[in-house]
Amino acid sequence: MNSRDVDHDDNLDLESLSDDELAGAAAVGDAEAFDLLVRRMSPILLRYMRRMVSEPQTAEDLAQETLLDTWKGLPDFAFRSSFRTWMFAVAHRKTVDYYRRRRDLPTGAERFEELVARGPQPADTAEHSALMDALRAELGNLPHTSRAAWWLKEVEGLTLVEISEVLRVSTGSVRGHLQRSRKFLVTRLAPWQPGARSDEASAATGKGGRS
CATH class of the missing domain: 1.10.10.10 (Winged helix-like DNA-binding domain superfamily/Winged helix DNA-binding domain)
Structure with a gap:
């Protein structure tokens, strides 16, 4: 993916960027772009986790772990899919691992x-x-x-x-x-x-x- 060159001195409005453009900027070290991406994705991700895991605190913890893993994995994310699809894939693996640890998947x-x-x-x-x-x-x-x-x-x-x-x-x-x-x-x-x-x-x- 060709990410847009984010230089905040150029008065680029981050809000105007798509999720994938924000992810591209975050992948090259733009923490502000990732912060905005987190604000966009957090409600969607938490809503999903709460449907997959019955315990509210566990759902919140897994959502936080998912966001942390996406942040760490962004430099290696080759944009073979959209950021949102990749985020859900990470979230799904988190829930599967959680249930496997409990042995009730x-x-x-x-x-x-x-x-x-x-x-x-x-x-x-x-x-x-x-x-x-x-x-x-x-x-x-x-x-x-x-x-x-x-x-x-x-x-x-x-x-x-x-x-x-x-x-x-x-x-x-x-x-x-x-x-x-x-x-x-x-x-x-x-x-x-x-x-x-x-x-x-x-x-x-x-x-x-x-x-």
């Missing part, structure tokens, strides 16, 4: 059929919750890689190719994770869909036919 073989059958339906435990509350709860039930793929696609707007770079899997695998995640979420969140009748919600939660 869901495997790729985890079956969605088992997830659907496991535990109470959302309406049993969050009967008065809003749809977004139920969605956040159900995202936590997805296998780690599937949850990451769904979030990066639906919330962060990454392409299949970018997600494959972040997760280090094929685009076909990303597509499979997205299809299974969407099917799972549609099933679990059916009672909250517009137009869902109370009897349909009851049937979805196994309450139909009770007297």
Whole structure:
């Protein structure tokens, strides 16, 4: 990538630079450019980490570690992808390492059929919750890689190719994770869909036919 030559005496407005241009400037030692990049990326990164890791303090710690690693790695970052894609890739590895240390990382073989059958339906435990509350709860039930793929696609707007770079899997695998995640979420969140009748919600939660 050709980074713009950042000389603050030339009255260059850092705010006008793209994320990749800021990263290019930071890679050659511009700390002010990296500070601005951190301010831009921190809310996005922390939002992602909080979906991947349930403990708020751990999510914040991992986000800080990710930013530190990107700062250290910038001189060797060859811009084979966008900075944001690379940042998410570093963040993903951080969460995978975290779960491996705890030895509770869901495997790729985890079956969605088992997830659907496991535990109470959302309406049993969050009967008065809003749809977004139920969605956040159900995202936590997805296998780690599937949850990451769904979030990066639906919330962060990454392409299949970018997600494959972040997760280090094929685009076909990303597509499979997205299809299974969407099917799972549609099933679990059916009672909250517009137009869902109370009897349909009851049937979805196994309450139909009770007297």
